[in-house]
Amino acid sequence: MxxxxxxxxxxxxxxxxxxxxxxxxxxxxxxxxxxxxxxxxxxxxxxxxxxxxxxxxxxxxxxxxxxxxxxxxxxxxxxxxxxxxxxxxxxxxxxxxxxxxxxxxxxxxxxxxxxxxxxxxxxxxxxxxxxxxxxxxxxxxxxxxxxxxxxxxTRIGAHTVSVAFTAVRLAEQVFTDLKQACVLLLGAGDTIELAARHLVDKQVRRLIVANRTLENAQELASHHGGYAISLADLPQHLAEADIVIASTASRQPILTKAMVERAIAARRRRPMFLVDIAMPRDIEPSVGELSDVFLYGIDDLRQVIDDNRRSREAAAREADAIIDLQVERYMAWRRALTLKNPALDLRHHAELYRDEVLAKAQSMIARGKPADEALAFLANTLTNKLLHHPSARLREATMSGDLDLLHAAERLYGLDQETSGEE
The missing domain is CATH 3.30.460.30 (Glutamyl-tRNA reductase, N-terminal domain)
Structure with missing residues (x-):
């Protein structure tokens, strides 16, 4: 299909x-x-x-x-x-x-x-x-x-740059010294885990992790020296954050314009930097209309990412070469699924011949024929039946000079190996 x-x-x-x-x-x-x-x-x-x-x-x-x-x-x-x-x-x-x-x-x-x-x-x-x-x-x-x-x-993974790393890098450009910043992380998945690691490397002053399931927030926060809250407590802590990085699985925005507006007022107009790397978005787009708020979405990270892309382009070409080879290998396997397997037909015919000749040999013994005579009949008749069609085709190939078929037969029956082993 x-x-x-x-x-x-x-x-x-x-x-x-x-x-x-x-x-x-x-x-x-x-x-x-x-x-x-x-x-x-x-x-x-x-x-x-x-x-x-x-x-x-x-x-x-x-x-x-x-x-x-x-x-x-x-x-x-x-x-x-x-x-x-x-x-x-x-x-x-x-x-x-x-x-x-x-x-x-x-x-x-x-x-x-x-x-x-x-x-x-x-x-x-x-x-x-x-x-x-x-x-x-x-x-x-x-x-x-x-x-x-x-x-x-390849070196495609050298100096790994993730979306989470890029978000932290962008925050660092806005807040020159993250050691003085309080960062609020929304979510507790892999992306937020990576962001937390990068922030700890930057020795951020304070880390708050907010998640719908408090236990997940507590587990992540405990690994990185942070403080955990539930999303229900978010309005009480939002004003503390200089930087917010959001990546939850929510279908609806977590941060609304009204929530951020109240937080900015409580901060006495000290600016907030917000990065929304969730899909669907965690922060209402209208938040970006507020004064003293700098909102970046997933697509806004592209310029920062492009700066790191050039160093990997050579590795990407090597990776594409590997992929081209592996595509052909998989497609060859897939095509083989649609081909009729002659080995199955060969075995089926051989089993029919076997059953037919075995029945005749058993009948001979039942009629009083000696067992040796029945076994000889079984061996000779089965051999002749199995080799009749291949032998006829090989005789025709010999007479017509069909070397391809003759060489294929040698490979099929392993005769080329037997010949190469002779002194």
């Missing part, structure tokens, strides 16, 4: 549209089961991150438009709204795209390692939803091996 990769990302769609088609972790399994039961869909996986939403789908012939129609319908979008923003890759191009995504070659941060973990999470959700079969399961396993090899054999 044709393999399709369909999606949009930071290069093709604005953040306002990306957040409309994002899938949160809790809903992804249900959505995936829904997609997998669409007419003509054989396998499916959904990858949804802050920078992309992608569907990887195997479909029957004639059902190639089903994934796009489902995506619009699932998110209650006007038909055609996504047309100019979507990209689509088919067959080997879809395999190449998956490899490039998993290795970070298609990321905003070239070579960033976090995307591989997100692909693995998407794979696990697809397995739990029983939305995968052998071809795509094999593709995902191959993808993880390719990503590991690219990390090992």
């Amino acid at each position: 044709p393999l399709i990769a369909l999606g949009l990302n930071h290069l093709t769609a604005p953040v306002s549209l990306r957040e409309q088609v994002a899938f949160d972790t809790d809903a992804a399994g249900t959505a995936l089961r829904e997609l997998a039961h669409e007419p003509g869909v054989d396998e499916a996986m959904i990858l949804s991150t802050c920078n992309r939403t992608e569907l990887y789908v195997s479909v029957a012939a004639g059902a190639e438009q089903v994934p796009e129609h489902w995506l619009n319908r699932h998110h209650h979008l006007t038909p055609g709204k996504l047309d100019e923003f979507l990209y689509r890759h088919d067959e080997d191009a879809a395999v190449r795209h998956m490899f490039r995504v998993a290795t970070g070659l298609d990321s905003m941060v070239l070579g960033e390692p976090q995307i591989l973990g997100q692909v693995k999470d998407a794979y696990q959700i697809a397995r739990d939803a029983q939305a995968l079969k052998a071809p795509m399961d094999r593709l995902l396993q191959h993808t993880f091996a390719v990503a590991k090899r690219v990390r090992t054999d």
Whole structure:
């Protein structure tokens, strides 16, 4: 069945549209089961991150438009709204795209390692939803091996620059000395964990971690010398923050314009720097209209990231060469699934001959024939039956000079090895 990769990302769609088609972790399994039961869909996986939403789908012939129609319908979008923003890759191009995504070659941060973990999470959700079969399961396993090899054999991961690192780097440009800053982190996932590590390296003055589940905030804060609060207590602590970095899985904004406005008043107009790297967004866009507030979104980080991209471009070319080779290997395996295996037919015919001749030998013994005579009949007849067609074809090849068939026969029966071993 044709393999399709369909999606949009930071290069093709604005953040306002990306957040409309994002899938949160809790809903992804249900959505995936829904997609997998669409007419003509054989396998499916959904990858949804802050920078992309992608569907990887195997479909029957004639059902190639089903994934796009489902995506619009699932998110209650006007038909055609996504047309100019979507990209689509088919067959080997879809395999190449998956490899490039998993290795970070298609990321905003070239070579960033976090995307591989997100692909693995998407794979696990697809397995739990029983939305995968052998071809795509094999593709995902191959993808993880390719990503590991690219990390090992190239310098694509040297001097790793993640979105979290970039957010901290941008904060450092605004607040020259982070040792004097209080930073509020919204969320407790991998991105916020990375941000916390970078902030601790910068010896930030104070770290506050806010999360919907207080226990998760406490665990993260305890590892980095921070202070944990629940999101319900956020209004009481927001004014303390010089810097806010947000990355939760909330479907609705966590910080509203009114909340930030009150915090700025309590700070007596001391500026606040906010970075929203969540998808959907955690901070209402209108917050950026306030005086003394500097709001940056995920797309605003691109300039900082581009400065670090050039040093990795040589490694990216090496990674692409590895990927091209591995795409062909996977596609060769996939093509083999559609080929008729002559070994199965050969074994089937041999077993029919065996059963036929064995029945005759047993009948001979039942009629009083000596066992030696029955065994000789069994061995000679079975040998003749098994070799009759190959022998006839080889005689024809010898007479016609068909060297290709003669050499293939030697390889097939291992005769070339026997010959090379003779003195």
